[in-house]
Amino acid sequence: MDSETHLQIRSDADIVTARQKGREMALLLNFLGSDVVMLATIISELARNIVEYAQHGELVLSIAQQVGKRGIIIIARDEGPGIPDLELAMKDGYSTGNSLGLGLPGTKRMMDEFEIISEVGVGTTVTAKKWER
Amino acid sequence: MDIPILKQGNCLIASVQPALTDTGLLQLQENLLMLTSKYRSHGVIIDVTVLDVIDSFTSRTLRDTVYMLKLRGAEAVIVGIQPDMAFALVQLGITLEGVKTALDLEEGLALLER
Numbered sequence: 006m007d008s009e010t011h012l013q014i015r016s017d018a019d020i021v022t023a024r025q026k027g028r029e030m031a032l033l034l035n036f037l038g039s040d041v042v043m044l045a046t047i048i049s050e051l052a053r054n055i056v057e058y059a060q061h062g063e064l065v066l067s068i069a070q071q072v073g074k075r076g077i078i079i080i081a082r083d084e085g086p087g088i089p090d091l092e093l094a095m096k097d098g099y100s101t102g103n104s105l106g107l108g109l110p111g112t113k114r115m116m117d118e119f120e121i122i123s124e125v126g127v128g129t130t131v132t133a134k135k136w137e138r
Numbered sequence: 139m140d141i142p143i144l145k146q147g148n149c150l151i152a153s154v155q156p157a158l159t160d161t162g163l164l165q166l167q168e169n170l171l172m173l174t175s176k177y178r179s180h181g182v183i184i185d186v187t188v189l190d191v192i193d194s195f196t197s198r199t200l201r202d203t204v205y206m207l208k209l210r211g212a213e214a215v216i217v218g219i220q221p222d223m224a225f226a227l228v229q230l231g232i233t234l235e236g237v238k239t240a241l242d243l244e245e246g247l248a249l250l251e252r
Binding site: 038 | 156157158159160161191192194195221222225226229230231
């Protein structure tokens with residue numbers, strides 16, 4: 006497997022592909038079984054957000070290397086409508102669509118590093134990293 | 139991909155596959171409703187042993203399915219949530235509230251028989 010995978014996300018089949026690739030990548034690294042499931046679930050949520058809000062976007066999965074440790078980087082980007090109130094979107098339990106708002110706040114909580122950039126009319130990019138323990 | 143549904147006496151058993159798409163899950167919902175009517179089943183087991191991910195859509199749809207079946211007089215039990223999956227669900231705050239669960243198929247059938 007390459008250390009970087011680009012996935013086009015447009016349909017619910019793509020959501021499945023993305024989470025399977027994520028699982029494969031997490032299994033290559035030294036993640037706990039529950040972390041593997043969690044990462045696959047987060048990837049599923051982020052991919053689903055793309056399909057729901059932007060109809061089309063990209064998910065990039067890559068392996069990060071630092072001295073003595075490795076990690077997984079997940080980038081979910083789209084050129085969709087953007088998030089008007091980012092603070093509200095990051096609140097637990099909030100949702101405008103179907104995903105119950107678990108995606109963004111849940112992701113931030115579980116990942117070691119998390120960044121979201123969103124501009125109305127331009128798009129959204131979520132970058133999340135998790136390091137091996 | 140159609141999920142196979144088996145009839146065992148008064149119960150239906152559906153074994154969910156790993157690469158379950160949203161469409162596949164909604165199709166399962168429809169099939170279970172149709173078949174519980176056709177066979178007048180009182181119990182349904184949804185086995186998620188090999189399902190790779192239960193995200194917010196999956197959990198919501200499973201909950202809806204269980205409730206829809208209840209409206210049609212059938213009791214549904216979700217079985218086979220693996221330890222890693224249970225851990226991840228709790229960590230991510232994804233809930234299966236209101237849904238009966240059991241360890242595996244055997245326990246699920248025993249639950250329905252009570």
